[in-house]
Amino acid sequence: MMSEELKKIFLAGLGAVAITAEKSKQIVDELVKKGELTLEQGKQLNEELKHDACDKIKKHVTVNVTHEWDGAGISEAISKMTSEELANLKADIARREKALQEPEVESDGED
Template sequence: MADFDLTEGIRKLFLASVGAVAMGAEKSQEVVEDLVKKGELTVEQGKTLNQELTRKAKEVFENTSDSALRAHLASMTSEERAAYAKKVAQMSADIDAASVKVEVDEAEKTEDAAE
């Protein structure tokens, strides 16, 4: 029997759900645009409907990604989860440090321009 990699299966499921959400959002936008062209919806109603559909698609995506992450974490040992949490914390710290550097660089440019 072939080995089944649960992590790979979860990753594929996650990517498929992201693709489905993206396709659904694109198709709904096309439908709204067609209705506006036909005059069945005003432009303002179309914009409102499109914003609502986009919000719902984003909500589905966030719920799907949370479920995929939970399943991925459940497939790990406690040691693997601890290492993963440490890695995520380090990435977060790196991103925070990078944003501080950008802010400092922007402040220096502003000071140099003022002189």
């Protein structure tokens, strides 16, 4: 199914970011240990690296999820709804049914 493949791709990207952040933290920690950076500089550099990684992901990653609904999928989704969500869905369906039953009235341009 397409959504499963997208989920796997998304999780792989997320894992890559986590590994990158972890490796950058290790490098910063080593530099601090060697005395090449102060502890405060190391913390700041690590935060900047995390922020940069998040910005790059936001800039270059777009996730579009589409659903191919079948009867079973719709039934499963409805079964997980709260009473309020179900009531809202029923009201929305009623509005759409009413709109479909009403003949379209063309505007004569006078408003």
